[in-house]
Amino acid sequence: xxxxxxxxxxxxxxxxxxxxxxxxxxxxxxxxxxxxxxxxxxxxxxxxxxxxxxxxxxxxxxxxxxxxxxxxxxxxxxxxxxxxxxxxxxxxxxxxxxxxxxxxxxxxxxxxxxxxxxxxxxxxxxxxxxxxxxxxxxxxxxxxxxxxxxxxxxxxxxxxxxxxxxxxxxxxxxxxxxxxxxxxxxxxxxxxxxxxxxxxxxxxxxxxxxxxxxxxxxx
Numbered sequence: 151x152x153x154x155x156x157x158x159x160x161x162x163x164x165x166x167x168x169x170x171x172x173x174x175x176x177x178x179x180x181x182x183x184x185x186x187x188x189x190x191x192x193x194x195x196x197x198x199x200x201x202x203x204x205x206x207x208x209x210x211x212x213x214x215x216x217x218x219x220x221x222x223x224x225x226x227x228x229x230x231x232x233x234x235x236x237x238x239x240x241x242x243x244x245x246x247x248x249x250x251x252x253x254x255x256x257x258x259x260x261x262x263x264x265x266x267x268x269x270x271x272x273x274x275x276x277x278x279x280x281x282x283x284x285x286x287x288x289x290x291x292x293x294x295x296x297x298x299x300x301x302x303x304x305x306x307x308x309x310x311x312x313x314x315x316x317x318x319x320x321x322x323x324x325x326x327x328x329x330x331x332x333x334x335x336x337x338x339x340x341x342x343x344x345x346x347x348x349x350x351x352x353x354x355x356x357x358x359x360x361x362x363x364x365x366x367x368x369x
Contacts, residue, residue, distance in 0.1 A: 159369075170293075171365075173235055177289060178364060181353055187224055188349075194217060226243050248274045249277075252270040256271055287301045290359070297352075319335065322335070
């Protein structure tokens with residue numbers, strides 16, 4: 151019946167809200183770049199897999215490998231560039247670089263040392279996702295609480311699928327449970343694809359939400 155009177159912001163609060171929107175404009179653009187890089191990387195991976203089974207053209211592998219390297223560098227640059235808004239993104243960038251290095255070393259070494267680097271790459275990839283999600287949550291707490299909570303849900307789902315996948319790999323070596331472990335691993339693989347698609351959607355939504363918020367006025 152009666153309109154709730156608007157609370158007038160102090161000058162300090164007003165300047166804070168303006169700065170928040172200026173930061174959101176930058177973050178929105180860089181989240182979109184990260185989304186595009188991620189989508190292109192997936193496209194390259196799909197073509198590389200098709201090449202391995204259909205075309206077997208080594209030139210495609212080399213060319214796409216070089217492009218993927220450039221994209222990975224660009225992605226890390228984006229992470230470090232938004233690190234000044236939240237240090238979790240910087241930590242995510244460091245984990246991402248170390249995970250990529252460990253993956254390269256793993257592919258070059260076929261001994262037990264290679265297995266160690268494989269485990270390191272997996273652990274660092276998990277650390278990257280955790281830090282990325284935490285940074286996103288922090289950024290959206292003051293912009294869109296629902297989206298912040300969605301990033302929390304994504305992180306939990308990612309960790310559950312990762313732990314389940316590791317458990318299935320270990321249970322394969324248990325004779326009684328090996329068959330169930332194989333079925334579980336299949337379901338985890340499907341869930342991992344769903345999680346990857348969810349991450350792309352969240353990145354896109356994050357970019358759009360930040361950009362839209364940056365265009366709102368401060369009263």
